[in-house]
Amino acid sequence: MTRVLVTGVRGKTGVPLGRMLVARQRVDVLGGSSDPAKVTIEGVRPTAFSWDDASTWAAATDGVDAVYVVRPDRADAPELIDALLTDLPAETRVVLLSERDADSMGPEGWAARTEQVVRSSGRPWTILRPSWFMQVLTDERFYLGPVVEEGELAFSSGGASLAWIDARDIAAVAEQALLDDGHEGQVYELTGPESLTLPRVADQLSTAAGRRVTHREITIDEALEGLNGFERDLTRWTFERVHAGSFTPVTDTVEHVTGRPARTLEAFLADSAAELRRG
Numbered sequence: 001m002t003r004v005l006v007t008g009v010r011g012k013t014g015v016p017l018g019r020m021l022v023a024r025q026r027v028d029v030l031g032g033s034s035d036p037a038k039v040t041i042e043g044v045r046p047t048a049f050s051w052d053d054a055s056t057w058a059a060a061t062d063g064v065d066a067v068y069v070v071r072p073d074r075a076d077a078p079e080l081i082d083a084l085l086t087d088l089p090a091e092t093r094v095v096l097l098s099e100r101d102a103d104s105m106g107p108e109g110w111a112a113r114t115e116q117v118v119r120s121s122g123r124p125w126t127i128l129r130p131s132w133f134m135q136v137l138t139d140e141r142f143y144l145g146p147v148v149e150e151g152e153l154a155f156s157s158g159g160a161s162l163a164w165i166d167a168r169d170i171a172a173v174a175e176q177a178l179l180d181d182g183h184e185g186q187v188y189e190l191t192g193p194e195s196l197t198l199p200r201v202a203d204q205l206s207t208a209a210g211r212r213v214t215h216r217e218i219t220i221d222e223a224l225e226g227l228n229g230f231e232r233d234l235t236r237w238t239f240e241r242v243h244a245g246s247f248t249p250v251t252d253t254v255e256h257v258t259g260r261p262a263r264t265l266e267a268f269l270a271d272s273a274a275e276l277r278r279g
């Protein structure tokens with residue numbers, strides 16, 4: 001039996017990853033959450049795990065063979081992940097969810113430092129660097145509400161295109177890296193199969209939602225409204241990199257690793273059409 005801890009199991013990649021791991025033979029899946037009572041994936045064992053409470057880590061990682069680490073987007077992420085990995089058995093596989101272009105990101109290279117902690121942990125590691133998740137477009141906290149209610153996709157792109165990726169494809173790569181050989185020491189740059197400008201995304205949303213959605217270009221400052229502290233800094237870097245085209249290049253890594261092509265935005269939105277039409 002292989003035991004795997006999935007941190008962030010209620011999140012965009014955690015949910016599909018939990019399901020995929022459960023479907024494999026002889027895998028014991030621990031679903032890490034700061035609110036384990038809300039973990040409802042069949043076959044996943046809800047497990048208390050909080051970056052805010054290091055006392056939860058020992059029980060959550062007890063006897064694990066592999067850990068999926070969803071990088072917490074906070075200033076102390078390098079230190080927190082370092083502390084978590086230090087106590088893992090030397091042979092534990094670690095798969096880190098990082099992001100595209102992590103080399104150039106954040107204060108004093110925050111994203112690169114977070115990756116470096118994993119690289120130098122002495123554990124077998126794999127780093128995932130995905131582009132923007134398609135699921136952001138249907139997350140009600142961000143775009144689903146305004147898109148459906150107002151017919152408007154407000155997004156600061158600077159005219160650049162993004163190689164959107166389905167979080168299920170990230171999860172499929174993570175599943176392999178956690179359970180199968182041959183992924184140690186790899187940095188996987190993950191994108192969907194095409195790069196789309198925001199007006200084209202809005203067109204595809206229109207088709208899926210059954211009503212006209214248009215893209216409205218906003219400034220980066222407008223995109224930062226309501227955000228403070230590190231979250232604000234991180235979001236600013238993210239949109240600056242959007243404008244610079246950092247999320248534009250397409251890779252074939254998903255197909256290379258999983259053996260099947262990454263999903264298109266059109267296919268993703270078709271799967272979400274009922275949700276989009278409900279609003």
Ligand SMILES: NC(=O)c1ccc[n+]([C@@H]2O[C@H](COP(=O)([O-])OP(=O)(O)OC[C@H]3O[C@@H](n4cnc5c(N)ncnc54)[C@H](OP(=O)(O)O)[C@@H]3O)[C@@H](O)[C@H]2O)c1
Binds near residue numbers: 014034052073134
């Ligand atoms: N969204 C994108 O387009 C995108 C693109 C590239 C990279 N990324 C990176 O991917 C990572 C995940 O981002 P996301 O937006 O997709 O978030 P997410 O995984 O959908 O949600 C965040 C997760 O963090 C967990 N969490 C919250 N507070 C916690 C705590 N105190 N301790 C432990 N876990 C906690 C939440 O679960 P519980 O509430 O159950 O604890 C939730 O599962 C981030 O590092 C982000 O920068 C995101």
